[in-house]
């Protein structure tokens with residue numbers, strides 16, 4: 001079985017998988033796996049579970065102990081049984097006996113106290129249906145609270161050149177200090193960051209003869225120690241993303257990317273308490289084109 005240190009630097013995301021014409025997308029997903037991408041992230045939320053259902057054959061085509069499967073518990077947990085029910089749904093649909101990581105998609109997915117929810121998830125680890133636990137879209141206090149009671153192995157959150165909130169609020173450092181793997185979603189912001197043609201990215205792209213997205217991924221992986229999950233089913237772009245692992249940039253350039261700031265993202269108010277004032281963290285990456 002794969003452990004967290006065996007996970008490839010780039011994971012496989014599944015947002016917008018074309019579940020109605022799945023054979024085409026599966027070619028890309030298979031290619032990614034053959035190239036070493038062994039972390040697969042699944043969300044029942046996408047199209048009412050249709051994406052997960054469409055991936056059953058794909059999942060079963062991989063040796064179970066050679067793929068790391070992360071699944072998300074999503075709205076809404078009202079009672080403890082709802083968690084195991086959602087987990088069982090993944091197991092049944094995919095015809096697998098266990099998931100490698102189970103995580104709350106966001107703390108707002110549960111109406112129970114967060115810690116009680118995680119105590120129940122820990123019970124599921126003890127049943128053998130789950131190997132480890134993660135959490136997504138929480139703040140530092142919530143991450144600490146859960147990790148101190150129930151060991152967390154994965155944090156999944158937004159991280160990209162423009163939006164460094166999870167670093168600003170101390171989550172990235174906390175993950176490093178506590179051996180929690182930081183999984184980034186929207187590392188490319190669905191190609192919107194590159195489309196903005198920031199002078200720094202254009203300059204580094206020319207200097208290293210790489211695309212802007214390769215510069216971004218290289219920095220996130222090699223400098224920040226983060227593992228991005230990317231949805232990519234196009235073979236050319238899969239190769240482009242994989243090639244981001246094959247070069248080094250000068251320290252001074254990593255520093256410039258570290259220091260890059262975007263005021264739009266830095267100034268936005270996050271609604272951590274779900275009161276309706278501000279936007280919730282899971283909506284952040286899509287706020288701006």
Ligand SMILES: NC(=O)c1ccc[n+]([C@@H]2O[C@H](COP(=O)([O-])OP(=O)(O)OC[C@H]3O[C@@H](n4cnc5c(N)ncnc54)[C@H](OP(=O)(O)O)[C@@H]3O)[C@@H](O)[C@H]2O)c1
Pocket residue numbers: 012013014015016041042105136137156157184185186187188189190191213229230231232233234237238240241282
């Ligand atoms: N926990 C959460 O709240 C949360 C939130 C959002 C996403 N996620 C997860 O994170 C994954 C990644 O996020 P995302 O899919 O929203 O955004 P993303 O990975 O930044 O971007 C995916 C989009 O960019 C395209 N793309 C991929 N590589 C590219 C490249 N090198 N150049 C140009 N375009 C490229 C893909 O199209 P092609 O396939 O056509 O290349 C796809 O349309 C999701 O799939 C999902 O699994 C989790």
